[in-house]
Amino acid sequence: MNKNEVFKRRMKKTGILIGSLLVIGVLLFIIASSGNLTTDDRIGQMISDYGKGQENAWKNIEKNIAKIKEEDQELGAVWENIMNFWSYANTEMEVQLDKVPENLPEDDSFCVVILGKKLNDDGTMTEELIGRLELGLAIAEQYPNCYIAVTGGGTADKNPNVTEGGLMGQWLLEQGLSENRLIVEDKAPDTVGNAANTFSILKEKYESVDSVVILTSDYHVARGSILFHSTFMLDAYKTGTEPIEIAAGVGYYTGEESYESFELQAKGVRSVAENCGYFKAEGEGLSEDVMVGIVAAVIGTVSGIILITLKKKKNH
Template identity: 40%
Template sequence: MSEAFGSTSISGVLQYPEATESGETQNNIGIIKGVFSMNNILFKFISALLSISLVCFCCGCGKDSGTASSGRRENQEIIEEIAVYYGTYGDKAGKTLAEKLDELEANDSGVAAKWRSVVALWKNSNNDLRLHYDVLPDGLPETDELCLVVLGFQLNPDGTMRDELLERLKVAKASAEKYPDSFVVCTGGGTASDNKDMTEAGAMAAWLIENGISKDRVIVEDKSITTAQNAMFTLDILGERYPQVNKLAIISSDYHIATGHLLFGAESTLRAEAVGKEKYEVISNAAWKAPSGSLSTMFQAGALIELSGDKETAWKIYYDEYDIHELPPLS
């Protein structure tokens, strides 16, 4: 009887017998076709069930490992709340900041350590930083490990420098002459509405060179528009081209020094492998005493958020379009 059913080829296709001398053979063929048809339907049904099970399993795995299912929020959301709470409430936000930093710690201890350091630097910059007027103080390194960072100021529409920027440059010149082995970074991009070819850094560098500072010492960073970008782009250039530099001194108007000190220090911390392994240290400053001007802690919050990578939220804060009322009240 088994011989009458034929055999299976290597390809898996059933080879039917050619003999048709009796109705029995035809009946057997019909039975075989029916069996294989049912098996095929059953196979497809089981395959479909397995596919559905696999999809459900994979989706379940994704939820279990993701932040949503674990109840944890994204680091960026927590970081922005840290910045905005302190920017809005200052030291009154102490308990809330501690809670946010602990939440960040639960997500990533390394990131949390950096932001604890940034918050401590923020408080120090605004509350305890000593300003030095007109020229850098004594006692700084007299080698090329020191770099003076001269922060720019918006140009006139025609590309000429405003008086405030010229006053900052006078402080920079005096400080560069006091520390002749230091480098001098001029940082600031194109802010002249009617002269797209002129940049703050370009105008500053030209003035310093014309007034006796060696061209070999002057570094130009002319792409930045904000103080946060001053920090990011300047450290990029120093890291790529001036490996000997590791000490920074901020030069600007007096009301701008704390923000510059904070952002350059914070950027150094955030790009470091870990806290304590920062490449750059902000060690001093020299200020021009401006008759007016101020920068709020909320502006600083926006700048720190820009350093963290969220330019859109930062610019909402800069232009006073951020709604702090969406935040929960202080703890």
């Protein structure tokens, strides 16, 4: 048998070996990838995907929701609801700018949540925050049975003795709001904490409330609404209670032409997930498409190295 025939046989065997390795590698990847992404990973992926791709990310989001439902049907439904609302808040939700919403309940089943804003250094409220309060007071006057919640901890750089919620509540009382309608959340310095504390207060002390109106500045309505909605959904799931719905979004007009960035929204949703104790907000995992690409690249590289090595041997 001459050298060429020997080489051809070796190449044939090598080709079979490489083909087998490719098949085995793909099969192993499929098996491994079906189990190596945890629920935390999939939730992190969804948050990251929507934050980066918005409506273009729905194919991957739906895939991850389906996988989560296989593990926990109820949790999958919760996250499906959260992701759908996130999209709705940015694309379809009608925001009332400097207007009192119509067709809200006439009883005490809803609460207007007025979100705070960083105080001036001396501990006084900004004009923007007072504008939110004036709009909230107008809603309270049109719906005399609803509750009014104000939120925000201490954020004055040079006055640690005051809080956003405390000053907001005091202002409303001075304007004539009845004390028994006022709810003050004055502990949390950010929206995620405001949402968690507000949910706890409403569930513990105001059982009649099943929906809220989110009142903030125009640019903050989408982010504020999704952070409250996701918190309400996850805390309800965790405590086995009914979630509190977001009935409407109301914006104090500042002239801003757009909402806060999707990147900032995604950061907030990750913080909500972490704050609720279920998920690793810092871990997004690799998407399955990326993992497929990595495996294919590795296999292709190894195969190329083998072929180059064999060619070098032939030349020698």
